[in-house]
Amino acid sequence: MxxxxxxxxxxxxxxxxxxxxxxxxxxxxxxxxxxxxxxxxxxxxxxxxxxxxxxxxxxxxxxxxxxxxxxxxxxxxxxxxxxxxxxxxxxxxxxxxxxxxxxxxxxxxxxxxxxxxxxxxxxxxxxxxxxxxxxxxxxxxxxxxxxxxxxxxxxxxxxxxxxxxxxxxxxxxxxxxxxxxxxxxxxxxxxxxxxxxxxxxxxxxxxxxxxxxxxxxxxxxxxGMQDQLPVKGKKKKPKTVKIVAGVLMEKGHVLIRQRPDNGLLAKLYEFPNVQWDDQEPDETISRYLFDMYGLRTATVEQWPSVQHTFTHLIWEISVYRLHLAEPLDKLNGFVFPQEEQPFSAARWERIEDLERYPFPVSHQKIKKEIWKRL
Ligand code: SF4
The missing domain is CATH 1.10.340.30 (Hypothetical protein; domain 2)
Incomplete structure (x- = not known):
């Protein structure tokens, strides 16, 4: 020994x-x-x-x-x-x-x-x-x-x-x-x-x-030491990241995408989202959807925010319901990123078919909000 x-x-x-x-x-x-x-x-x-x-x-x-x-x-x-x-x-x-x-x-x-x-x-x-x-x-x-x-x-x-x-x-x-x-x-x-x-x-x-x-x-x-043990080194405080997500709904369809193959929550599905700092969050997501997918959108309303804590990270997600400012002819199929991006194409999916896709907990909460408001 x-x-x-x-x-x-x-x-x-x-x-x-x-x-x-x-x-x-x-x-x-x-x-x-x-x-x-x-x-x-x-x-x-x-x-x-x-x-x-x-x-x-x-x-x-x-x-x-x-x-x-x-x-x-x-x-x-x-x-x-x-x-x-x-x-x-x-x-x-x-x-x-x-x-x-x-x-x-x-x-x-x-x-x-x-x-x-x-x-x-x-x-x-x-x-x-x-x-x-x-x-x-x-x-x-x-x-x-x-x-x-x-x-x-x-x-x-x-x-x-x-x-x-x-x-x-x-x-x-x-x-x-x-x-x-x-x-x-x-x-x-x-x-x-x-x-x-x-x-x-x-x-x-x-x-x-x-x-x-x-x-x-x-x-x-x-x-009498049971409350002092075990000894644990100090944990780092998790970092908070502000994110804005857009629920872009149109004629019974909603835009979703798959996360990249590697990294946090790899390959799960989500509503398009991006980090934001000082700009208004709804402007940030609209600009992002235009820059990323060429989609012009407008805000309909703000939905309740979602918070999710990982081991080293907290996501604070502001959520906006959006619609298309310029209607599209076709809502089924994919929307491709404008440039080389870590994300694959986003897709228009029928709202009733969302259950077929695995979403992380934070985006499941957003999905529940859709059901509530239908
Ligand atoms: S093993 Fe744990 S619960 Fe049991 S006496 Fe010791 S400190 Fe208390």
Whole structure:
């Protein structure tokens, strides 16, 4: 064992902790749809969905996704746009794209069987150390650590570790520690128990120490330090970006476009929009639509603004309903950008067909506003 990990585990009653945690987990685990069996594909999908997203939010998405893509082959054979449609609303869409590419690779390279060793599984797109550890331990019962935010918090309190959990070095230390805490033959329940303890008992704010099953061995509790741990480096404040979006509607059609192939929310659909600073926002979007697509528009009214927060960014979107100032003969088909642009052509789509396209959450809110006003 590495020296740093050894130092924290010296004198820690490992066997008592294992017994207390497993006893509690076996009696208190939540009945979650992905706990019905240990199929690696299902564990994988659930773990990807659960990254950055709460369990209650994930459950209906997981069930819908599984009824459409019940097997790895079904997902590998699907079109990416349909996969994104089933992910619509869960956010962090690169997770869905990576999962889709990775299952295709598993189908082609490994005959559809999810690899059962860290080297191969960690080489798949989007599979980081946590997801690899979760699949290997939960689905295959291997003694591999799966250290997510819950586990970082629990371990830092349990062993009273004051290292900054945002540092890669600390994550490595915690993985090493968990590797030595896993009881023989019980990796699946032990790792799930640690995560469950973090989700239900050892919560970020006001941990429930008085009813905690591992209280008697918890060093932070003994030192009264549970509210000071874990130590987290200061987060940068997200930057606010002002955007103006135009809902250009004409004779039952609306102008939408697909986002570029790479970057934030890649390949999802949206209403045309652009950043604005000091000009009036509705003038900015009208000028943009003219410069970009050669469309002359006029403002009809302002709709409620939409705000969306990403990890490092806040979008504040002013929304304007527009119409064409110069009618067009033909409203079906594409409108091509005037010059080389990162965006593909915009398209006139019938309003009733908008549901066919995956939109990010912020633009789904704009779409809902259309339905409200029809
Ligand atoms: S006693 Fe409190 S701080 Fe320690 S593991 Fe339990 S809930 Fe967390």
């Amino acid at each position: 590495e020296q740093a990990a050894q130092q924290y585990l010296n004198t820690f009653p490992v066997a008592t902790f294992q017994k207390l945690l497993l006893y509690w987990f076996e009696r208190n685990m939540r009945q979650l749809p992905w706990r019905k069996d240990q199929e690696p594909y299902k564990i994988w999908v659930s773990e990807v969905m659960l990254q950055q997203t709460q369990v209650d939010t994930v459950i209906p998405y997981y069930e819908r996704f599984m009824s459409r893509f019940p097997t790895l082959e079904a997902l590998a054979e699907a079109e990416e746009e349909e996969v994104l449609k089933y992910w619509e609303g869960l956010g962090y869409y690169s997770r869905a794209r990576n999962l889709h590419q990775a299952v295709k690779e598993v189908k082609e390279r490994y005959g559809g069987r999810v690899p059962d060793n860290r080297k191969e599984i960690a080489s798949l797109k989007g599979v980081g150390p946590y997801t690899a550890g979760a699949i290997l331990s939960i689905a295959y019962g291997q003694p591999e650590p799966a250290v997510d935010g819950n586990v970082l918090r629990v371990i830092s309190r349990l062993l009273h570790i004051e290292e900054d959990i945002q540092k890669a070095k600390t994550r490595h230390l915690f993985e090493e520690i968990v590797r030595h805490l896993i009881p023989k033959g019980r990796a699946s329940y032990f790792n799930q128990g640690l995560m469950e303890l973090g989700a239900l008992v050892c919560t970020p704010k006001s941990p429930h120490c008085l009813t905690c099953p591992v209280q008697e061995v918890c060093r932070a509790y003994q030192a």
